[in-house]
Amino acid sequence: MQDFSFHTHTLGFDGQNSEEEMLEKAGKLGLKQIGFSNHFIVYPNIEKTKMYPYAAKGGYASIYSSDFDEAIAKFTPHYKKINELNKDSEIKIYKGMEVDFFPSDEWKKGFAYALNILKPDYLIGSAHFVEYNGTLYNSHDLKNSSPCEQNMLVYRYWQNVRAAADSGIFDFMAHLDLIKKVGLGREDVWSEEEQKTMEAIKNSGVMVEINTSHFKFNKEEPYPSRRIMKMLAEYDIPILLSDDAHKKENITAGFEKAETMARECGITNFRNPLERKHSPLLKRLNKSVENSF
Ligand SMILES: [Zn+2]
Numbered sequence: 427m428q429d430f431s432f433h434t435h436t437l438g439f440d441g442q443n444s445e446e447e448m449l450e451k452a453g454k455l456g457l458k459q460i461g462f463s464n465h466f467i468v469y470p471n472i473e474k475t476k477m478y479p480y481a482a483k484g485g486y487a488s489i490y491s492s493d494f495d496e497a498i499a500k501f502t503p504h505y506k507k508i509n510e511l512n513k514d515s516e517i518k519i520y521k522g523m524e525v526d527f528f529p530s531d532e533w534k535k536g537f538a539y540a541l542n543i544l545k546p547d548y549l550i551g552s553a554h555f556v557e558y559n560g561t562l563y564n565s566h567d568l569k570n571s572s573p574c575e576q577n578m579l580v581y582r583y584w585q586n587v588r589a590a591a592d593s594g595i596f597d598f599m600a601h602l603d604l605i606k607k608v609g610l611g612r613e614d615v616w617s618e619e620e621q622k623t624m625e626a627i628k629n630s631g632v633m634v635e636i637n638t639s640h641f642k643f644n645k646e647e648p649y650p651s652r653r654i655m656k657m658l659a660e661y662d663i664p665i666l667l668s669d670d671a672h673k674k675e676n677i678t679a680g681f682e683k684a685e686t687m688a689r690e691c692g693i694t695n696f697r698n699p700l701e702r703k704h705s706p707l708l709k710r711l712n713k714s715v716e717n718s719f
């Protein structure tokens with residue numbers, strides 16, 4: 427059984443428990459390492475996007491920032507607390523982020539600036555948004571679009587996932603087929619996009635998580651689907667299990683079931699992303715910024 431969990435969220439962002447509460451639970455479960463990976467989402471004027479009022483209503487608007495300084499201000503006390511907790515913790519605690527990657531040069535420069543200040547231990551790549559026609563769609567919004575628009579958005583979604591993988595800055599990619607949360611992208615016709623994404627992931631060397639949080643919605647599958655897990659096995663892409671815990675009860679939930687399914691799909695390459703030989707974070711990011719000029 428995997429004795430670490432690196433995709434978790436805490437109070438102050440959109441999690442329901444404090445760092446201390448999460449840590450205590452992780453100890454009871456026998457984990458050796460835990461990583462907190464709250465959302466790092468910076469997009470100019472994000473409060474003017476269509477999805478923002480829903481986030482405000484749901485009480486999780488605090489995960490969104492309109493500029494990098496705002497995000498830095500949110501992470502600074504959280505990371506300081508982790509440093510303090512690490513001093514007398516039996517479990518090693520890592521400072522992570524679940525990052526929404528926006529592929530502009532401006533975003534990359536801002537992100538490099540933020541990383542130089544915050545110095546996280548690892549980064550999770552994710553795509554919760556799709557930009558289209560001057561609008562920023564949250565994956566939740568996609569179900570309200572017309573079928574034609576939905577096709578375009580799903581296509582863009584996979585492009586975003588590939589752009590994040592291609593950037594070479596992430597340690598692992600989150601919930602690859604997140605759009606199935608709203609029932610999209612399940613048809614066989616999307617396997618071509620998925621296959622292209624596998625190639626991008628393989629070339630970049632980034633790992634992929636099997637995320638058990640989807641068991642909450644559909645008892646049959648984690649993120650990603652069996653179809654994608656078979657591709658991950660075929661490409662021999664290194665894998666870890668993630669719970670995406672937004673409360674302490676979620677920590678390691680579904681790990682056994684997900685691992686069994688992954689093995690049934692042929693996956694054997696389970697790794698710890700923080701024990702792999704990977705060039706240091708800032709070096710990866712600087713390379714990515716250089717490449718974009
Ligand atoms: Zn996520």
Ligand SMILES: [Zn+2]
Binds near residue numbers: 433434435524670
């Ligand atoms: Zn998450």
